[in-house]
Amino acid sequence: MKFRFHALFGACLVALLLGLTPLGAVAQEVEPININTASAELLTELPGIGPSKAAAIIEDRETNGPFESAQDLTRVSGIGDGTVANLEDQITF
Template sequence: MHTAVKRFVVALLISLSLGLSSAAFAQTVAPINVNSADEELLAELPGIGPSRAAAIIEERETNGAFTNADDLTRVSGIGPATVDRMRDQVTFEE
């Protein structure tokens, strides 16, 4: 029984370590430039899948570059809550 507890504790510590390192990695990823990113990259943003990514590209090609995160609400289906979730993960260089 003692060996089973040790194994459980080791497995738990490994799981926690992997989880924490994943969270740390996620925080160090470079922001995505909304004005130049392709559909695949845009789809990685929280709340943005392939169809919204395509809509972002269509919007920027039709109506010009985005200047800030709030401009993303020009895209149908992207509201303030979605913008807030991705605000620190996007840039807007032209």
């Protein structure tokens, strides 16, 4: 009985460790996205940026010139301080 418990416990431990392995892959660092050169498709990978906001970002940069800081994104309709705060570490200029 004791042997069965140890074997079962060991198997569960191995399964748990193997199950957690992909979590390390998810935590990999991702290159920041350049707001001034990114396509609409790439911009939609940012949290809180869907197709319409991505299009608005591109339209704004074509009309008003490049963004120089994350705060400049607030000039795009629908992007406020909260969205900017979530994006700051994921974008570059």
